[in-house]
Amino acid sequence: xxxxxxxxxxxxxxxxxxxxxxxxxxxxxxxxxxxxxxxxxxxxxxxxxxxxxxxxxxxxxxxxxxxxxxxxxxxxxxxxxxxxxxxxxxxxxxxxxxxxxxxxxxxxxxxxxxxxxxxxxxxxxxxxxxxxxxxxxxxxxxxxxxxxxxxxxxxxxxxxxxxxxxxxxxxxxxxxxxxxxxxxxxxxxxxxxxxxxxxxxxxxxxxxxxxxxxxxxxxxxxxxxxxxxxxxxxxxxxxxxxxx
Numbered sequence: 015x016x017x018x019x020x021x022x023x024x025x026x027x028x029x030x031x032x033x034x035x036x037x038x039x040x041x042x043x044x045x046x047x048x049x050x051x052x053x054x055x056x057x058x059x060x061x062x063x064x065x066x067x068x069x070x071x072x073x074x075x076x077x078x079x080x081x082x083x084x085x086x087x088x089x090x091x092x093x094x095x096x097x098x099x100x101x102x103x104x105x106x107x108x109x110x111x112x113x114x115x116x117x118x119x120x121x122x123x124x125x126x127x128x129x130x131x132x133x134x135x136x137x138x139x140x141x142x143x144x145x146x147x148x149x150x151x152x153x154x155x156x157x158x159x160x161x162x163x164x165x166x167x168x169x170x171x172x173x174x175x176x177x178x179x180x181x182x183x184x185x186x187x188x189x190x191x192x193x194x195x196x197x198x199x200x201x202x203x204x205x206x207x208x209x210x211x212x213x214x215x216x217x218x219x220x221x222x223x224x225x226x227x228x229x230x231x232x233x234x235x236x237x238x239x240x241x242x243x244x245x246x247x248x249x250x251x252x253x254x255x256x257x258x
Contacts, residue, residue: 017192019114023125034252041255095134
């Protein structure tokens with residue numbers, strides 16, 4: 015049995031936060047939703063004060079979707095994946111995905127992003143499996159959409175893969191030695207350590223130091239911004255539907 019190729023999404027397959035990028039996509043089509051971010055501001059402040067949890071912040075960020083029909087959200091997710099994400103993804107990472115597919119490895123997208131668009135991204139990019147944070151999508155989206163289970167980060171990513179993908183649960187040491195993990199974040203250390211080969215994509219200094227100590231590969235595909243400030247500015251423009 016061939017190994018696996020595990021990929022994080024945000025800042026790994028593409029240089030952006032896909033939650034903000036999807037927000038930009040929606041607001042360009044429904045400008046009236048922009049002021050709904052005012053409902054997110056108090057929660058963001060609570061997060062800055064270390065009072066609100068990451069899951070609460072994730073739920074509140076999606077308040078701009080309130081009232082949207084399930085069918086409309088699904089159509090937007092499909093169009094977002096096919097048009098925006100495919101164009102924004104790093105060409106180098108797309109080539110790496112193709113290389114693993116040619117080698118016969120099973121491709122798994124494993125992301126903390128909401129599953130209501132992550133599955134479409136996985137389909138468009140040719141993944142065999144996708145695991146994202148489960149978000150309840152009722153007939154019409156509420157304020158603070160409910161997250162089902164845990165935020166898909168840290169060791170949760172491994173537990174979810176083993177629970178949902180039998181081949182991962184049954185993988186022996188030889189299969190995992192032939193497997194690869196890709197991420198930009200120290201939050202994904204469990205995912206990076208799970209495979210026999212790890213690749214860091216634009217890691218910060220502390221993660222790069224860990225990577226160098228362990229002999230992990232580091233890649234730095236060209237980004238459309240120069241530093242963390244540039245990344246933050248992209249997020250701000252995206253949150254208000256003004257990104258170009």
